[in-house]
Amino acid sequence: MNNSIQKLYSIANKNERLIIGLMSGTSMDGLDVALCHCKNNGSQTQVELLNFITMPYLDDFRADVKSIFSRRDADLQKVCLLNELIGITHADLILQSLKKWNVSVEQVDIIASHGQTIFHAPKSLHQLDNYPNATLQIGDGDHIAVKTGIITISDFRQKHLAAGGEGAPLAVYGDYLVFSKTGEDRIMLNIGGIANFTFLPGDRDASKVFSTDVGPGNTLMDHFVQKHFPGEYYDKDGRRAKSGKPNNDLLNALLDNGFFTIGFPKTTGPELFSLAYLIQAQEVSGTINLCEEDMLATLCHFSARGIIDAIKRTIDSSTMPKIFMSGGGMHNPLLVEILKEALPTALFSTTDELEINPDAKEAVLFALLANETIAGNPINFGDREGVPSVCMGKISLPN
Template identity: 40%
Template sequence: MLRTLLNQTSLTIAGLMSGTSLDGIDVAIVHIEGRGADTNIKLLHFESLPFEDEMREKLKLLCTIEHSDVAQVCGMNFAIGQRFADAVIHTAAAANMSMADIDLISSHGQTIWHIPTADETDLFLPKSTLQIGDLSVIAKQTGRPVVGDFRTADMAVGGQGAPLVPYGDYLLFKDANKGRILQNIGGIGNCTAIPAGASGISAFDTGPGNMIMDQVVYELSEGRKSYDANGDWAAEGKVDMELLESMLAHPYFQEPPPKTTGRELFGKGYAAAWLASALERGLPHEDIVATATAFTAHSIARGYQDFIFPQSDIAEVIISGGGAHNRTLLNMLGELLPNQTILTSDELGISADAKEAMLFALLGNSFIQGEPNNIPAATGAVRPTIMGKLALP
């Protein structure tokens, strides 16, 4: 099986993505031809399979020091690996494909904890990261080879293990004449700046994407809603500028790239403390949701203004991820970025929902082809490297 896989010039790959938003599992089945800059990708089928509330809340607790333990991490590593396997099997059936039609599965895994910089006070807390969803479980349950655990390889050569999507952003969206920013808005926001001609790529995490908004909506609705559909609730409110400025004073936003973040800084604890302060101010619920939405928009725009616009002429900002459906958020970005055209990746023929899962399929393809698939300028790695590990069925 492995020898056949390595000798193929085109592959059908199922890309798996489960992000920091913890909303579910995305599966993109794609056909890929070529390698490196000559790679071509076609989306064959996409499914997004939401987590039920119990799974989502268990994962949120797992991503905290206070409410996690080694037994829970150990068990969930296998439990969510089984979920990933089931998701691929379901998506193949929905696409009228057999598992034998899929050459490879490429899985991001579920991030539980991420330490992008070493703790200088503790020898045993170096740069490190943990994504669960055991690769062997996926491989044995699906009968297909699986590539995953990409981030650790970048960290092993001095990087922060993120962002990883710039590799695929470059392959899919480089333009000879236009400078572009690819902005994914999942649980965390991450951007890739590609100047015209694709010289001098830069990338970093802009800060919270949907993470704070979703948690606030969940709490204010007493669990009836997990997100603000279309940004409708935020559209009814008014942004509290004083509270917004206090949020934007967080030290993360002043740090220069390369930089990454996640639930370690902006998770459930941060959201709970912020929500408590907003309620103490007597803000109506709609104003709280509007301010949380503005936090994401302003942190993205300030990241560009501080770290991208001084070096690059950018014509377009291309949005993907769940945040692409939040019209209020997109309208806020449009007001903050009047000199750039704001559009979604759908408008360029790449599904905003499927894009990240497609990009992880590309990372899996590059692994099989023996091609380096990190971008040192984005992660801070000292050299290009081949990221990924292989599990056989």
């Protein structure tokens, strides 16, 4: 038997595994690296976050990736080159992280790599009858495995697509395993570039569980800041938005899109909620000359409305669940304030309460997905469109 396959077999038969989860989102501020201790699998899964760091990207590398991100006219040679370069760069950042933590490569069982999404194309966006749902993440897993010497699982979203899903969001698979609680309805709200949540019913019935995108989280606000305030990547603490006033005409134009009426689960991306989308809404609403602060205030309310309306569609307002936040948007006080005012009966917290650093949550979830691929079996989420019962990821061996 091939030595690497023998090692994989041995890891699969272990009761406890050390797994590195990786996440690089639409903000492209850096690579989230989470070192996780995973015990058991399936409904018996336990996870402990041992170490977490966001390894920052160099400006030139970030600019390279942004040059092909969410672009229909992307340079194919650049896509090809960056598929390899991202894998090599992520491997270097993993090795640097392990050195900081004084953890040897030999101690790590598996790397779980999400890769870098460069284009997301569900049918609801491309609307081409003869083409399937599609998504593309780059950052080759073989490069990571060979450079680190650690078995790597990557490209998780393709199995989701192949089994009838839209490739996102995948949070439901990990959220259900470790965050469900008998007797307490929960919403795991992640406000990244795109906002999404997982609904976890208190009866722990997997057939009722779902994850869904609900609209933009930080993506429009961040891209607006990057365009109009050179050198800034986001509206820190929502300061600029706080000094402005939301414009109702623009807000209504932004909300006038069929995505918001599609049933759950659904997915979207910056391919729809882009600066071009914003400009079109400004033209329709006659708000082209709105000042930057009012624009940011409106965009913040826009992100909040997508979240609020989706939660209200899921849960009766008189029986609001506990909402556990994660992602960069939870650090925006104005956004959180709008959510709390609109959902006064909900109890808001973060995944810190559940002993998972909220900034690390997505990276941890990919470690959990890898753990299930290696040691578990598909959870039965019922025969529902968009929530296939599958294990995900492609396995890359170091040699």
